[in-house]
Amino acid sequence: MFNVVLAVIGDSPGPSLALINSDISKKYVFFYTQEMTENATTMDDYLQALAPTSKVEFVAIPSMNEPEKIIQFAQKLVNNLSDDEHAAIFLTGGAKQVILPFYIHSPKLCSISLREGREHDSSSFLVVRQPDGIASQHITSIPLEQMLAIRGWATIAGANSPGLKKAGLEVGNVSVDISKRTGRLIFYAEAMSLESHGKVAKIEKNKHDHVLVAELITLSESFGRNGASYLIRGYLTRRIKNVKPYFIRTEDRFWEEE
Amino acid sequence: MTQSNRLITVFNANDPTPTARALRNMSWQSAVVLIIGRKHYNKNQVENLKRLESWMKGTARYHVFETNEWPDKLWKKEWDWNPIRFTHVEFLELEDIFTSEIEFDHDDRIDLTSGAKEMAGELIRLVSMSNKSVMFSIQTRSGHSLNLSTGEFEANFDDLSARERIWLSAGYIIDYPGRGSRKLGETLKGVEKLEWKGEYPSGRISKSSAVGLNNELSKIEPNIDKMEKATGKKILLSNPDELKSGYWLEHVSAHLLATWPNVLQTYIGPRLIHPSIHDCLSVAFSTISFDRTAVRNFPNDLLQIPKSLKEKENQRKAQLEFIQDDAVNQKAVNWIARSIHAVEFDVLAVTNSNFIVAECKHMNCVDAAMLGRNFANAKAMFPTQSIPILIYSGCAAMNAYGVDLISWPQLSNPGIFELIKQGAVEEIRYPIEFPAEKADWKSANNQSNVAADLTLENKKKMLKTLLLSVRYSPMPFSPHFFEIAKNLHITRKGPKKLLMFIRVHLAAELNIEIRVNELSTNQWLVWNDD
Numbered sequence: 001m002f003n004v005v006l007a008v009i010g011d012s013p014g015p016s017l018a019l020i021n022s023d024i025s026k027k028y029v030f031f032y033t034q035e036m037t038e039n040a041t042t043m044d045d046y047l048q049a050l051a052p053t054s055k056v057e058f059v060a061i062p063s064m065n066e067p068e069k070i071i072q073f074a075q076k077l078v079n080n081l082s083d084d085e086h087a088a089i090f091l092t093g094g095a096k097q098v099i100l101p102f103y104i105h106s107p108k109l110c111s112i113s114l115r116e117g118r119e120h121d122s123s124s125f126l127v128v129r130q131p132d133g134i135a136s137q138h139i140t141s142i143p144l145e146q147m148l149a150i151r152g153w154a155t156i157a158g159a160n161s162p163g164l165k166k167a168g169l170e171v172g173n174v175s176v177d178i179s180k181r182t183g184r185l186i187f188y189a190e191a192m193s194l195e196s197h198g199k200v201a202k203i204e205k206n207k208h209d210h211v212l213v214a215e216l217i218t219l220s221e222s223f224g225r226n227g228a229s230y231l232i233r234g235y236l237t238r239r240i241k242n243v244k245p246y247f248i249r250t251e252d253r254f255w256e257e258e
Numbered sequence: 259m260t261q262s263n264r265l266i267t268v269f270n271a272n273d274p275t276p277t278a279r280a281l282r283n284m285s286w287q288s289a290v291v292l293i294i295g296r297k298h299y300n301k302n303q304v305e306n307l308k309r310l311e312s313w314m315k316g317t318a319r320y321h322v323f324e325t326n327e328w329p330d331k332l333w334k335k336e337w338d339w340n341p342i343r344f345t346h347v348e349f350l351e352l353e354d355i356f357t358s359e360i361e362f363d364h365d366d367r368i369d370l371t372s373g374a375k376e377m378a379g380e381l382i383r384l385v386s387m388s389n390k391s392v393m394f395s396i397q398t399r400s401g402h403s404l405n406l407s408t409g410e411f412e413a414n415f416d417d418l419s420a421r422e423r424i425w426l427s428a429g430y431i432i433d434y435p436g437r438g439s440r441k442l443g444e445t446l447k448g449v450e451k452l453e454w455k456g457e458y459p460s461g462r463i464s465k466s467s468a469v470g471l472n473n474e475l476s477k478i479e480p481n482i483d484k485m486e487k488a489t490g491k492k493i494l495l496s497n498p499d500e501l502k503s504g505y506w507l508e509h510v511s512a513h514l515l516a517t518w519p520n521v522l523q524t525y526i527g528p529r530l531i532h533p534s535i536h537d538c539l540s541v542a543f544s545t546i547s548f549d550r551t552a553v554r555n556f557p558n559d560l561l562q563i564p565k566s567l568k569e570k571e572n573q574r575k576a577q578l579e580f581i582q583d584d585a586v587n588q589k590a591v592n593w594i595a596r597s598i599h600a601v602e603f604d605v606l607a608v609t610n611s612n613f614i615v616a617e618c619k620h621m622n623c624v625d626a627a628m629l630g631r632n633f634a635n636a637k638a639m640f641p642t643q644s645i646p647i648l649i650y651s652g653c654a655a656m657n658a659y660g661v662d663l664i665s666w667p668q669l670s671n672p673g674i675f676e677l678i679k680q681g682a683v684e685e686i687r688y689p690i691e692f693p694a695e696k697a698d699w700k701s702a703n704n705q706s707n708v709a710a711d712l713t714l715e716n717k718k719k720m721l722k723t724l725l726l727s728v729r730y731s732p733m734p735f736s737p738h739f740f741e742i743a744k745n746l747h748i749t750r751k752g753p754k755k756l757l758m759f760i761r762v763h764l765a766a767e768l769n770i771e772i773r774v775n776e777l778s779t780n781q782w783l784v785w786n787d788d
Contacts, residue, residue: 067404068411069409096370096378100375103379103382107383108386129380129383133356135356
């Protein structure tokens with residue numbers, strides 16, 4: 001077990017959670033740039049609510065627009081750590097120009113990377129690489145509720161039932177699950193079935209399905225277009241297919257691409 | 259930054275731009291590009307590698323055929339760029355970075371812009387093990403080279419041009435008739451705007467499906483006289499019809515976007531051209547065959563629909579020989595040159611990190627299909643780096659169906675995307691003018707509407723010819739086929755209506771089927787007798 005792991009907060013909540021849930025260290029220090037303040041705050045709120053004596057520390061670092069200051073900060077910080085054999089750097093979260101300076105200035109530390117589950121092994125694991133290159137794997141997990149909560153969201157009636165909420169915001173038609181193949185969140189909604197081919201029925205269906213598209217776009221703003229999968233099940237009219245963003249997939253294509 | 263003997267960088271398989279950026283912006287005597295896991299590359303990644311090689315040589319001219327297929331009369335010199343010293347670049351294929359034995363030297367420079375973070379971490383570890391003193395760098399989105407070891411931060415004065423970036427990201431050559439001017443944009447910001455009360459939603463859009471419509475059904479226009487006086491230029495408004503038909507909006511939008519601090523270049527009416535001369539000629543001759551004036555300049559056999567693959571092949575050769583012939587008349591060359599593009603946008607703005615793809619509509623509202631088409635076209639050309647926007651003459655600014663709909667005067671504010679993201683932006687309103695003093699709205703909207711004049715039989719005939727030409731030169735329905743049909747005025751409605759027309763009037767006769775899930779690929783049209 002490490003004494004401390006240094007990590008950076010990025011767009012996606014998954015890597016940070018996977019690291020904390022692995023119990024690989026006694027303490028985790030998350031650095032965040034000015035641009036990631038909101039993500040750091042929601043993560044801190046969540047962890048505080050979960051366990052007030054959290055072993056997680058948050059440290060603000062200069063803005064992405066001041067990379068030279070980030071490097072100076074990293075250099076100073078890791079100089080104090082370089083003799084600590086029980087420290088490691090988590091490479092998966094955060095932008096390259098933010099996380100890599102920490103490692104460049106202390107390459108004798110261990111590095112940790114997250115590998116998400118794949119078809120034959122759905123569990124996520126951390127790869128710990130020693131300075132001499134020897135690697136070991138540590139199983140970790142990212143429960144669905146945590147992945148939602150860390151961005152301020154929660155299910156209304158539990159996983160696989162429609163309805164998600166965030167302070168002042170509710171998306172009533174979308175359900176959520178975790179992909180067994182990729183370990184990522186899948187947000188999905190059911191298109192309205194077309195009972196008849198009449199014009200009124202079609203208009204009603206289009207209205208309903210437009211709302212689904214809007215709800216999934218709302219969620220993508222919290223979880224990123226590439227940070228989760230977005231799916232509408234069932235038949236969609238051409239009108240909806242024309243307007244839905246590319247990252248919202250329909251069922252016929254979804255399983256091919258997933 | 260100091261001159262380095264050797265640059266080492268990783269090939270970025272999903273988009274070669276970061277690799278090219280490192281090769282262009284760093285100083286080196288020799289360079290090594292690490293190709294990791296090549297045998298697992300998909301078709302697109304293989305093509306991306308080939309595109310990087312063409313970029314290194316400074317031209318896309320020989321990308322498809324190594325021989326000189328593009329005649330000088332069609333290839334513009336400005337389509338090329340400065341090559342790098344490609345003979346000094348070595349491509350080193352590695353199965354896996356973790357088991358590789360790369361030898362480092364003192365003073366090597368390793369650029370970590372490309373590749374996964376885990377890969378970058380492994381390069382850092384390997385260097386540390388080698389006890390060599392190297393420099394690590396990264397290319398930032400703000401257009402700087404950042405020395406990750408020292409924090410030294412330098413602007414790249416010879417960074418990739420917009421044309422190079424479009425080639426690397428999308429695989430097309432950009433050609434454009436005009437560019438946005440920052441100076442004109444600054445002047446235009448202060449020009450008087452007039453809001454004209456309308457009687458109908460534009461484009462026959464029903465009120466229930468209109469997006470961005472206000473109660474006055476009004477459109478905002480610039481005050482022409484004042485605008486011309488202020489700019490000292492006509493800005494394409496010498497012909498009053500241009501105000502009605504809306505071309506002014508493309509120019510005004512491009513000039514206003516050019517004032518944004520993060521915008522490097524804006525293009526008015528840019529055309530994206532495929533690097534294959536054969537593909538370009540296929541598109542050009544298809545387009546020309548529908549133009550009564552143009553066809554007079556070409557032999558019939560080059561324009562007829564081939565009846566077999568062999569005939570098609572012969573026609574392709576004949577078309578190429580025709581344009582390569584020194585004796586070909588200039589009018590024919592001009593017709594081909596103006597018809598060879600695959601896609602055309604209204605405005606394209608290039609920022610440090612993205613491409614803003616703008617469609618302009620001189621209308622008081624738009625509908626979901628227009629927004630969706632813009633989204634699909636932008637993502638088809640620039641899958642990971644495009645921001646589709648729709649600029650119109652209405653009064654609102656909002657995000658609808660994944661696209662930012664922006665009233666053109668709002669382009670004066672470079673922070674408009676952020677404002678839209680934060681919530682509803684208030685409508686901008688000006689004192690209302692009444693339409694009695696203006697030309698009729700309806701005729702303005704419909705003035706170039708040739709499709710309305712086509713008889714059903716003519717429309718069927720034109721569409722049939724277009725479909726037959728696509729049989730041997732396949733292209734995706736969206737956006738390519740639809741754009742051609744629109745440019746030829748075969749349709750003035752959306753893609754859905756066009757597909758329905760094909761189904762109802764031509765599917766049985768031509769024995770074809772349409773695969774609606776394949777509209778963005780070449781497989782959307784199935785010929786049952788193949």
